[in-house]
Amino acid sequence: MNIFADIRARVIEALETMTEAGTLPHGLSFEAVTVEPPRDPAHGDMATNAAMVLAKPAQKKPRDIAEALATELAADPRIDLAEVAGPGFLNLRLAPSVWRDVLGAVLSEGTAYGRSDLGQGRRVNVEYVSANPTGPLHVGHTRGAVFGDALASLLDYAGHDVTREYYINDGGAQVDVLARSVYLRYLEAHGQEVAFEDGTYPGDYLIGVGQALKDKVGDSYLGQGEEVWLEDVRVFATEAMLDLIRTDLKSLGVEMDVFYSEKSLYGTGRIEAALESLDAKGLIYEGVLEPPKGKVPEDWEPREQTLFRSTQYGDDVDRPVKKSDGAWTYFAPDIAYHYDKVSRGFDELIDIFGADHGGYVKRMxxxxxxxxxxxxPLDVKLTQLVKLYKNGEPFKMSKRAGTFVTLSDVVEQVGPDVTRFHMLTRKNDAPLDFDFDKVTEQSKDNPVFYVQYAHARIRSVLRRCEAEGIEEIGPNLSDPAEIAVAKSLAEWPRLVEIAARNHEPHRVAFYLYDLAQAFHALWNRGNDVPGLKFYQEGDPEATAAKIALPRAVAVVISAGLGILGVTPVEEMR
Structure with a gap:
């Protein structure tokens, strides 16, 4: 049940009736007609812009259309009042029975309440994390992992066929640096003293990898040049890092469907095939780029390169795909990778990058x-930086990683549920402060606690009722605080579609906080008005009529937390 969609359908039906009656001209498009909550709740339960968007094409005054539409809608038993406001907005007040029907729908549909067929089975590839396999994931990857995983779950909930994918950046020189770093740890495992220089990775996480390499090959690489061991160690080290990355992701509750290797594109003809596809469309040419902005002529050496005409598709400049020496640019394998995605039959692609990849969006x-x-279509989402604090001070770097705070550092401090929820308390492109003390404090100002506390409170009541054999019956909604909670539940299906359509899973976290706020307000009101308590001492029948509402709230909180990848708690400790 989606009451907003249902009422919109009724509005469209009324507009069609008005068209047949000659009140509106034929041929109007009703696509822009919306039904949504009014900005001011005092104006009603819903508002429609129908008269405003149809006035110009219908060549009528919006207020005239609104008044005729109000007359049509007045016959609907779900609508108590249709009132024209301002120049032509139409505010609707719904009958109390509507909110009881919403509760009935939540309880009968369970966590399927709010699920949507918006996606209509469209195949969507969501690529996220995609870190270089040179070390453990850091806190920036954590935000991308949480955002990507929640977005994938949201799209699945809204009817898409979703593939979660990790692109392994194992084709560049950084993996050679990793191999050399592991080789140093290998020498160290043999008792030799080593120095980490020339950009090698000094993190302690490679100590065990060096020992594992020693266990595998013994002393066969000692005293040997890179031509003997580099390729083998590269493969060995990459696999070890991928195992570490998979473990880190699993600790956060993230599991990928596909791990795709960049290296698999090299020497296999895949890059060439992608560029040939573009060349066949006249989009590849040999040329010389203008100097980058800020370069003076003496700093710039013009070189002929193989270029992609990306400006034909909205980019600022054409982009090189092959250097003057014949080597591929970083962009070439990325083109081939996305060509592979397109060839796999996806209807939509989503890439989630860190904020430092902003300049890559247009070309991709x-x-x-x-x-x-x-x-x-390709939608690129950028995740902004995360600033870590503890006791009000910046959180220090991880010795194990050598240069950064790791995903496992964060999860070990506060757990996966707190990590995931808090990472979604800001829009992905807004900076995020993560204070280890604040995200675990038990207060209204901590969204994850506030939502979990609502669920725990409900479960405490329901356990008591279950122990006494009390089962809910048709709800009796009389107090404004009870109706406010029911109205909040009614918005869940609409919220899911808006969040999915805009690729914004943070909206789910915001909604859950608002729902919890409405629930806690009702709970606290019960302290002043005993008749509003969910458990009515000594009156099982009254209790049975009260518990439908909290049970419905628990259902929606569980569904919402499920999208975010957070486990609802049964009790607070």
Missing amino acids: KAAVAALSDGDV
């Missing part, structure tokens, strides 16, 4: 538009 969108002839 241009490439996908060119490769798919505009049929496959």
